[in-house]
Amino acid sequence: MSNLFIDVEVAPEAASDPAVAAKLAEVCPVDIYATREDGSLRVVRENLDECVLCRLCIDAAPAGTVTVRKLYDGGAAI
Numbered sequence: 001m002s003n004l005f006i007d008v009e010v011a012p013e014a015a016s017d018p019a020v021a022a023k024l025a026e027v028c029p030v031d032i033y034a035t036r037e038d039g040s041l042r043v044v045r046e047n048l049d050e051c052v053l054c055r056l057c058i059d060a061a062p063a064g065t066v067t068v069r070k071l072y073d074g075g076a077a078i
């Protein structure tokens with residue numbers, strides 16, 4: 001499934017950290033983040049366009065490791 005509006009980027013060191021991945025999965029109200037069996041992060045791409053731009057993921061992760069982009073706005077980060 002394609003997404004037209006939103007993309008998220010998570011730095012590899014954050015995505016591979018089970019504590020960060022679990023936190024992201026917990027805070028996102030629309031389940032854009034999930035964890036794999038090994039505890040690493042999985043971005044649930046089919047949910048991306050449900051993003052409500054709440055910034056909870058950005059605040060929950062180490063500074064600078066999560067970027068949420070508005071693809072409809074030239075890719076501007078929120």
Ligand code: SF4
Nearest residue numbers: 028051052054055057
């Ligand atoms: S900004 Fe909010 S809704 Fe969007 S991915 Fe982050 S936590 Fe989820």
